[in-house]
Amino acid sequence: MKAVPMDDDPALILDGVFYRVPALDILKGVYLKVPAGTICGLFGRNGSGKTTLLKVASGQIQPNSGLTIIDGDRFHKQSKKDRFSKIAYLPQESMLPPDVTVKTLLASAGRSESDVSDPVRACTDQQVCNLSGGERRLLGVELVLGLDRDYVLLDEPFTGVEPILIDVIGQHIEQAAARGTGVLLTDHYHQNVIPLAEEAYVLWQKQCYRLDGHAPIQDQLVQMGYLHDDTASRS
């Protein structure tokens, strides 16, 4: 791994994260840094530990060792209330209760109907269980980004979402980063992540490798073997 320059810029840092379940190491000394106001893409194959890493960062699971450092504050215990004053987290699976109306959810997150995009506004009177998978995902993303936290962790925000809504989600992510929010974004649809990401990491062999900022992310992903040449040229 490359040496990381020391600086005091605000950032979300995962440092030396080890996570193992019986008979299987999932993360072995992962280091990752998301500077404030930056969109950081996290790539990795199925089962490489992307979701686990985001769960560690959000305090959903306790790592065997390692630290989450947010703007210089260390979060080594599951102090969720403190942690979530700085971060917001969109899990891979929907966190929205099915028998609640969209309006109730928006109100609980302190958002009004005028704050959300048209597709969400169109279904505020519906219950979550009546929304399509894509609408549910968009609602989750809008709720999380609307919480106005310093860092946002997005685990597969584009899954099951139609192209127009993907553009809407992408715009929301870019707007959040422009406001100074650091975004850690992981999704298998690399073609949606690469245009947004200013920095990128690849989880490979249970460790995190930072991609060089000088070459295009897509070329480096091909070089690392994460993408095939023809996959990259199709996207």
Place this chain on the structure above:
Amino acid sequence: MILYLARKYIANTLILTAVFALLPLLFGSSFSSILPTALFWGSAGAAGYTYWRFRKKKVWPLYDNLRLPRFVLLGGLFLAVQPVTVALAVFL
């Protein structure tokens, strides 16, 4: 979302209280003597069951995002039921 949790908790408390009251009733205990005990254990069991249900449905991350601490909320709901338990024990 606190009201949503409270609604679920109270529904679970009522169901579990009915379950805990039913068995002693079948064995001939009087309703007034077992109701406070059943409500106490029903409310305690409901706290655990509601936690488990929300965990199974993967809803807790939403509460984390909204900075609503799950154990404080469930503990608060359990304590909120206890004056009713005490009142039943005293007046029945």
